[in-house]
Amino acid sequence: MPTSINIKAILDAAVQREDEAHAFYLRISKGQSNATVKQTFAELAADELSHKEFLQACLRDPALLSKMPTPKDYKVAEATEEPAFSIAMKPAEALALAMKKEEGAARFYRNLAESTSDPVLATMFTNLARMELGHKTRIETLFVNIGYPEVF
C-alpha cells in the first residue's frame, strides 16, 4: 500500500527530527555557563527522546497520533523574538529558543499537511503538527512563568 509506506517513511523522518533536536539541545547544553540553563537544555534534550519514543510507538500503532488531545495555542512563541544563541543565555532565553523551535516544527508539519492532496497523509501531518503544538504550549507555559520579571 503506497500510503502506509508513506506513513512509515514520514514517521521515520519525524523520529529522525526528534533525534536531531535531542542532539541539538545536548550540544548547546554543554556550552552554557548558567547551571539552570544547562539543566533546562538537558531536560529539553530528554523531552525530545520521549517524543521519539512516542513516535516509535506510533509506528506500531499509527492511531495513537490521532488520539492526542488538541492543545491550546496561546501563540506566545509567535509573539516572541527568537533570542540570539550564546553560551551565556538566561533561563527565559533558553525557553524562548526552545518554543521557537517547536513553533517551527509545528509549522513544518502544517505546511506539509496543506501541500499534500492525499487526505490520509494530510491527517498524519496535521496530527504531527498537533503533537508539536503540544510541545510548544508546554514550553510556553514555562516561559510565561519566568519571562516577564518585575525588576526595578
Next chain:
Amino acid sequence: MTNSIQELQDASVIFVVGSNMTEAHPVISYYVKRAAINGATVIVNDPRRTDLCRWATHHVQIKVGSDIAYINGLINEIFKNGWADEEFLKAHTENPDDIRKWVEAYPVERASEICGVPAARIKEIARLLGTAKSASVCYTLGITEHICGTDNVKTLANLQMVLGNLGKYATGLNPLRGQNNVQGACDMGALPNVFHNYQSVTDAKIVEKMEKSWGVNGLSNRPGYKMPTMLRKARDGGTKVLYCIGDNTVQTEPNMAHTIKEIEALEFFIVCDIFPTLTTPYADVIFPDYAWGEEEGTFSNTERRVQRVRGALTPPEGCRPSWWVLQELGKRLGYDLGFTSAQAVWEDMRRSATSYAGITYDRIQNVGLQWPCPTLEHPGTGFLHRDGNFSRGKGLFCKTDWVPPAEVTDATYPLILSTGRRLWHYHSGTQTRNSVGLERLFSEELLEMNPEDAARLRIQSGDLVKAKSRRGEITLRAWVTERAGPGMCWMAFHFEEACGNVLTNDAFDPVTETAEYKACAIRVEKIKDRETPIEDLHRQARP
C-alpha cells in the same frame, strides 16, 4: 503578589507580617477570614494587636523593627528540626548551605532577645510553618517602611524558599501593595529606572525600541531620581521643577517641616489634584484633575490584575484627566502624543509591553486579567514561578542581618511611634476627608497608647496630649488601647490637623529610598483631661 488573592482562602497556614489588612486591605482580609473559618492556621506577626487577631490562631507581638531577627530565628529553628524542604532547596536554589550557616547566628534565644517574643513561642511558630503542608506569606508596609525594608523582604523570601513555598497554589510571597493602583503605576513605568513593563532605561536596545515606537530621538538612558532624592536635590539646585500628580507630598513624606523647606526651594512646582491639600498652597500651578468615579482607564491591583475603571459621574467644569494635561504639556514642549482617550494610551503602551500585550479593553469589560498575558489567546497568569522556576534560574538566598531602627528610644523620647492607615480614611485624606459620611464615622486622629504606658503618664482615653519627636510636635487626643504594644504608640497620617508625618523620621532604606515611617522615637505629655468620653471607638475602628 506571586500568587492570587482568592488562593488565600485555600491556604493551610497564612503568615501575616506587618499588615493591618482588615483596615488597609479589607477585601483581601475576607479571604484570610474565610481560610480561618475553614480551619487554617493564621499567624499575625505585628507589634500591634490589629483587628485580624480576632480571627488569628496566633498573635506574635514582635518589637517594632525586629523582623529580620525574628524570621532568621524561625529559619534557624526550621533547619535545626529538619523541616526545610531539602528537595526544593537542592533542585531550585543556588546556595542553600549559605543560608543554613548564616541563620546559625540567630538561635531562638538571640532572636527572642531582639524581637521580644519568648523563645518557646518562636519555636512553636517555626513548627507550625515547618510542618504545614503549605504556607502563604502576606506582608505590607510594616515590612517595607523601615531602613532595612529591602532586607526584610529578602528575609521573607528566604523563609519561603527554605520551606519550598514558592511556585505552588495557595503559597507564595505576597506583598499587599500600599495603594490601589501602585502596581499599575509601577507597571506603567512610574519609576526612575524603567519604561513601562519594567524595561530598563539603561538598556540601549530598549531605548532604541522606545524611540522607534514613539518616533523620537535622544531618549535618556540614565535612571532618574527616586522621590526623596528629587526633594533633597531641590535644596542644592539639582531639582528645579517638580510635577506632582495626585500626591499630597507635604502630608505624606516624613518629617513635614523638612519636606516643606525642600518644596520651597524648587524653582517651579506643579500640582495636579482633585481638592486643595496641604501641598497645593506651595504650587505655582494647579491642574484640577478628574477624581475616581469620573475618570476612564485601568487599575492594576496587587495580584497583577488589570481592571477597567469607568467614569460614572460628570466631572466638575474645568477639570481634565491627567493624561490629557500631560499631552497638552507635551504639545507645548513640541511633542504631540496624539492620544484621544485613555484607551488610546493603553493601546500605545500595549504595543511595546509584552506581558500586557494580550490585555485589551474588550477582554476586561467584565473581569480583569492578570499579567503576564502576552497574547490575545493567553488567559493570564494566576501564580508565578510554577514548579519552583525563577527568572534568574535558581533562587538565590541573601544573607540579611538585623539592624535596629534609625532612631531608637532614650530618656528624652522613650516611646516608639509607628504610623499607618485607618479603615475609614485613605492616605492623606484628599478623597476620604471630603466625604461627609466618613468624617462622621472617624472625624479626628487619635494617638493609640498601650494601657501600661498610659497609666505611667496618667493618661486616659480622650485626654488631650502632645506627641513630640526630634522633628516636631502635634496635639491630639489619646486612645488607650491594647491595640498598641507596650512601649509603642500608633497613629495615622490622614489628618492634617494632627499628622503623624510631623513626627516621622526621614531616614530611608538605601535601595528603595522608602522612609522609616514605622519607627521614630517620641515622648507624650498630657495637656488636658478629657472633656468628653470616646467610648465608641472600639466599634468605630473595627471593620
